[in-house]
Amino acid sequence: MLNIMSNANIIDGRKTRDALLPELTEKIKTLLKPPTLAIIQVGNRDDSNSFIKAKKSFAAKIGVLERHIQLLESVSTAELVKVVQECNAEQNIQGIIVQLPLPIGIDRDSVIDAIDPRKDADGLTAKNVKAWLEGRGDATMPATARGIKELLAFNGIDLFGKKVTIIGRSMLVGKPIAMMCLNENATVTVCHSKSENLANETKSADIIISAAGKSRLIGKDHVKAGQIVIDVGISRDVEGKLTGDVDFDVVKDVVAAISPVPGGVGPMTVLGLFQNLVDLYKPTTVFSW
Amino acid sequence: MLNIMSNANIIDGRKTRDALLPELTEKIKTLLKPPTLAIIQVGNRDDSNSFIKAKKSFAAKIGVLERHIQLLESVSTAELVKVVQECNAEQNIQGIIVQLPLPIGIDRDSVIDAIDPRKDADGLTAKNVKAWLEGRGDATMPATARGIKELLAFNGIDLFGKKVTIIGRSMLVGKPIAMMCLNENATVTVCHSKSENLANETKSADIIISAAGKSRLIGKDHVKAGQIVIDVGISRDVEGKLTGDVDFDVVKDVVAAISPVPGGVGPMTVLGLFQNLVDLYKPTTVFSW
Numbered sequence A, B: 001m002l003n004i005m006s007n008a009n010i011i012d013g014r015k016t017r018d019a020l021l022p023e024l025t026e027k028i029k030t031l032l033k034p035p036t037l038a039i040i041q042v043g044n045r046d047d048s049n050s051f052i053k054a055k056k057s058f059a060a061k062i063g064v065l066e067r068h069i070q071l072l073e074s075v076s077t078a079e080l081v082k083v084v085q086e087c088n089a090e091q092n093i094q095g096i097i098v099q100l101p102l103p104i105g106i107d108r109d110s111v112i113d114a115i116d117p118r119k120d121a122d123g124l125t126a127k128n129v130k131a132w133l134e135g136r137g138d139a140t141m142p143a144t145a146r147g148i149k150e151l152l153a154f155n156g157i158d159l160f161g162k163k164v165t166i167i168g169r170s171m172l173v174g175k176p177i178a179m180m181c182l183n184e185n186a187t188v189t190v191c192h193s194k195s196e197n198l199a200n201e202t203k204s205a206d207i208i209i210s211a212a213g214k215s216r217l218i219g220k221d222h223v224k225a226g227q228i229v230i231d232v233g234i235s236r237d238v239e240g241k242l243t244g245d246v247d248f249d250v251v252k253d254v255v256a257a258i259s260p261v262p263g264g265v266g267p268m269t270v271l272g273l274f275q276n277l278v279d280l281y282k283p284t285t286v287f288s289w
Helices: A013-029 A046-062 A077-089 A108-112 A126-134 A143-154 A174-183 A198-203 A265-280 A283-288 B013-029 B046-062 B077-089 B108-112 B126-134 B143-154 B174-183 B198-203 B265-280 B283-288
Strands: A036-042 A065-071 A095-098 A163-167 A187-191 A207-210 A228-231 B036-042 B065-071 B095-098 B163-167 B187-191 B207-210 B228-231
Touching: A013 A046, A013 A143, A013 A265, A036 A046, A036 A077, A036 A265, A046 A065, A046 A265, A065 A077, A077 A095, A077 A108, A095 A265, A126 A174, A126 B126, A143 A174, A143 A228, A143 A265, A163 A174, A163 A198, A174 A187, A187 A198, B013 B046, B013 B143, B013 B265, B036 B046, B036 B077, B036 B265, B046 B065, B046 B265, B065 B077, B077 B095, B077 B108, B095 B265, B126 B174, B143 B174, B143 B228, B143 B265, B163 B174, B163 B198, B174 B187, B187 B198
Parallel strands: A036 A065, A036 A095, A163 A187, A163 A207, A207 A228, B036 B065, B036 B095, B163 B187, B163 B207, B207 B228
Antiparallel strands: A187 B187
């Protein structure tokens, strides 16, 4: 079932990303101009800084330009919407992302829905949400869902007809992953903090995708032989160590294959964002340069 | 678990609707003017005619006005959008629905998304889709999902923590029902035509909601004692008899409670539409009359 990108039973996100890079960079070279991603950040959160750093360094690697617009924590919703609109109007920008979370007091929906859906690299505007909920081929899907789709496909894991149990129901991760799997013809179960018998739901699945953000939520009792486990969670345990939702060391010996944290979904999410950006680069905009 | 509106183990949609009517009609009486629903129909399909007839008769019963706009099958997308925009602009219209399906050749998305989200009584515009996907309290939910929510709540069936298996993944029915159940804190499994082991998925549920539109898809082997079965399907069997997705006569003797077809979800869907309409009636529009 798994191909060469899996070392033993590890589904390696970095190796998969690297294997998909040549195709993406080749595609970028065929464009008239390198695409530009606008990254709008409010404030100076450590986690946001580190995500943005990863995006910038990946952009540089594949020949994509980025414009990082960092605004003071005190910015108003109206001012932020204005910045988004300026990026909409700027012909040299093909994709826009607003780094989340935004400070409390900012109306997130107004800011996100100000993004021109044709430049919505994160797939979070209402128009794109409806499109990916419908499973339209031209929908821009949130980067994590896209990254997981590519990770599974590249590693020879087919979703068609499979039973997938997803843990988590957020708008950024759980719900788009659920819709992606459903649109790929999987039978999809969504669990969350109010679910009873989580272990029943995970054990009866062919594929488990955990996006709860709870360190080591999924242990030996939640899994069985033959399963595929994709870990989307990322948190720090009491000792400050970076962990996923899955108790990797014990689960890896039970299941058929598992993606680690770090080095699993994370690198694929960054790839997914830039795949979105390249897809948004429409030839029709070429003529206005 | 079930209250007086269930006769034996039948979850009666007509009785539930009738029991909820006084509250709705009282609410309508407190409005400065009766609300008006615009029903836009293209062509003259028998099924559409019969659905519209049911809506009109219900409107008359509860003191709601309707404006039925019937256009020729040959209408263009642009002309249809213009009609929608006229309804948006008309202050005496509080809700708009476009009767589906539309003829092939009409761009459905353009027509639906032309509806002012504040008048979107069917909850199908992109803005509303995103809102109900997020589980926002102010979202207008498609009428069938709302009707089922009310049917379950009134009959004392709580979704919290329950395992719900939904059959069907359409944008009008399956997906909104799934999101409604998820937002009510159920553990939700979505099955469809590509699902393997449908019976496994239905048998492991506390509540089965079938929206496949396949006559008698769910039989005795799909259910077990103690379950709640909600039948959303409506089709005709080979003898022309109106049936649901569930083989009612055999399933009703196994499960704890079941909603029939007709007389189950159908009447609740009509109620849900008019509950949506009344919710859309905003006091702020009062002053422009």
